[in-house]
Amino acid sequence: MTGTGPTLFSPPGTPGYAEAGASFQLAAPVDPAGAFTARSIGDVVRAVAAARRAGLPLRVSTTGHAMGRTGPLTGSLLLRPLIDAAVRVDPDSRTARVPAGRTWGDILPEATRYGLTALHGSSSGVGVIGYLLGGGLSFYGRRFGLAANLVRSLTVVLADGEVVEASATCRPDLFWALRGGGGGFGVVVEAEIELIPMHRVLTGMAVWDPADVARLAPAWQAWARDAPREVTTSFRLLSLPPLPSLPPYLAGRRVVALDGAVTVSAESDLPAARRVLDEMLSPLSALAPPVANTWALAPPQALPLTHLDPLRPVPFDSDSALVREIDAAGWAGALDAGPGLTAFELRQLGGAFGVSPPYGGVLDHLAAPLLYHGVGVAGEETARELGAVRAALQPFLTGYTAPNFVAHVAKPQRTHDNHTRVRVERVRLAVDPTGLFAGDVAPTLDAPPP
Ligand SMILES: Cc1cc2nc3c(=O)[nH]c(=O)nc-3n(C[C@H](O)[C@H](O)[C@H](O)COP(=O)(O)OP(=O)(O)OC[C@H]3O[C@@H](n4cnc5c(N)ncnc54)[C@H](O)[C@@H]3O)c2cc1C
Structure with a gap:
């Protein structure tokens, strides 16, 4: 294939090529x-050496949830x-060692048998390592912060083939840059993460008629500001498709949906957790009675079912931004x-999402109160509507994005200020001086002025 003799890499059209290139995001071409x-x-290690010998850039993908976020x-x-x-x-140290390639759905059954869970995202199908490298926004995040802050160490194969450990005490600069620095440092082959005790969660979805959204959205935002x-x-x-x-009340219908989680770390937390849920839902229900409400006590492993993310591959387009609080005119437009x-x-x-812990990575908190995320089936109509929503939200954009929610290389995205980017780049240059992994680096593209 590359003219360098026998190679590990399967050529196009072979089963090995199809297996390695399987991707959740069907709208992005996979044509290495x-x-x-x-x-x-x-x-x-052998693959890194083979790519170097072939003189070709090496790209890393696990599930392809972010396929298309970096260049072709x-x-x-x-x-x-x-x-x-x-x-x-390890239930004693409350940690898990996670080999590359695992999804959150692989971790939860192992952790929950000890009364522990992880700061996973809304979908069990997302890859653990890719999620952690992008910060990781969990429905436990306002209490425990970004998931990347609970990474203890990462084992990485560097461009020269060396296998190194990155932690607070070992290669701390690399450890700092890996956690939110935008990729392209090497292949992470294992992560050691802290787990959190979790007895139960209150989780579910309250659903309203879309006609009520103009009243509900500002009321939710006002509650969200100071929520526990x-x-x-x-x-x-x-608007979900009409799936059996x-x-x-959801199939083929447009609705307002409020889902997420209230933590119940120990049984004794339950009365307070129920009060939190009631203080959220009662005022909203007084504004407009929900057509359905499934919020209930559940085991932590049920949480990834709440948000109804697809588990099968789909062709999607999306946009996202960290936003300030939206005013009445902004809501009307968006x-x-x-x-x-x-x-x-x-x-x-807000909450712990907004706090920098000691020993965090380069992305260790998100200063904005809200993250906007719009998503639809890939195509011209979705692209047009995502553009229209962005225009409506323009006055509220902070200029920054959460890297995990960026779906396309050409979308506006900026995680760090310029000074921090230079620091990250210095680390990248030290571990990958020839740019073997440069194709995996997320670009910084500021939004054009309105
Ligand atoms: C349906 C859905 C729900 C989501 N929910 C959430 C959520 O609740 N919270 C949240 O924070 N994010 C969420 N995400 C975003 C998701 O966390 C990111 O897309 C993440 O980058 C996916 O990682 P992956 O390994 O699954 O994907 P991939 O596309 O395989 O990888 C993504 C990036 O990580 C790099 N990477 C992956 N594995 C390695 C490795 N072993 N070594 C080095 N680099 C690696 C790849 O090079 C690539 O650039 C969601 C995405 C989708 C599509």
Whole structure:
């Protein structure tokens, strides 16, 4: 394939190529020159050496949830790390060692058997390592902060083939840059993460008629501002397809949906958690009675079911931004701008999301009160509506994005100020001086002026 003799990388049209290139995001082309699934750390080291020998850029993808966020794969070699090793939970130290290739759905059954859970996101299908490298926004986040802050160490195969450990005490600069620095430092083959005690969660979805959204949205925002840290929510205008698996009040309908979680770390927390839930739902229900409400006590492993993220691959387009509080005129414009979107979403930030802990990575907190995320089926209509929502939200944009929510290389995205970017770049240059992994670096593209 590359003219360098036998290679690990399978050429296009082979089963090995198809396996390594499988992607959740069907709207992004997956057309590398060759693709390889690494089953061991040794495989990863061999793949890095083979890419260097071939003189081709090496790209890393696990599940492809973010396929398209960085530049095209054309002319590169694609490595899928799917390390054949078990997830190891240590209940005494409350940690888990997670080999690359695992999704949150692989971790939760192991952790919850000890009364522990992880700061996973809304979907169990997302890859653990990719999520952590982008910060990681969890429905536990207002209490515990970004998931990347609970990473203890990362084992990385660097561009020269060396296998190194990055932690607070070992290569601290690399450890800092890996956690939110935008990728392109090497192949992470294992992460050690802290787990959190979690007895139960209050989780579910309250659903309203879309006609009520103009009253509900500002009221939710006002509640969200000073809400207790135990609760993290997502407010959406949601239009799901008419799937038989969905309840009738959601299937094929446009609704207002409020979902998320209230933490119940120990049984004794339950009365306070119920009060938090009631203080959220009662005022909203007084404004407009919900057509359905499934919020209830559940085991922590049920939380990834709440947000109804698709688990099968889909072709999607999305946009996102960290936003300031939206005023009445802003709500009026934004709520009407994307009638065909699958979701117009605002995720509640604040609480521990806004706090920098000691020893965090380069992305260790999010200063904005809200994250906007719009998503729809890829196509011209969705692109037009996402543009219209962005225009309506323009006065409220902070100029920054949460990297995990950026779906396309050409979308506005900025995680750090210029000074911090230079610091990150210095670390990247030290570990990858020839730019073997440069294709995986997320660009910084500021939004054009309105
Ligand atoms: C349906 C859905 C729900 C989501 N929900 C949330 C959420 O609640 N909270 C949140 O924070 N994010 C969420 N995300 C975003 C998700 O966390 C990011 O897209 C994340 O980057 C996905 O990681 P991945 O490994 O699954 O994807 P991939 O596309 O495989 O990888 C994403 C990036 O991570 C890099 N990468 C992955 N594995 C490695 C590795 N082993 N070594 C080095 N680099 C690696 C890749 O190079 C790539 O640039 C969601 C995304 C989708 C599509």
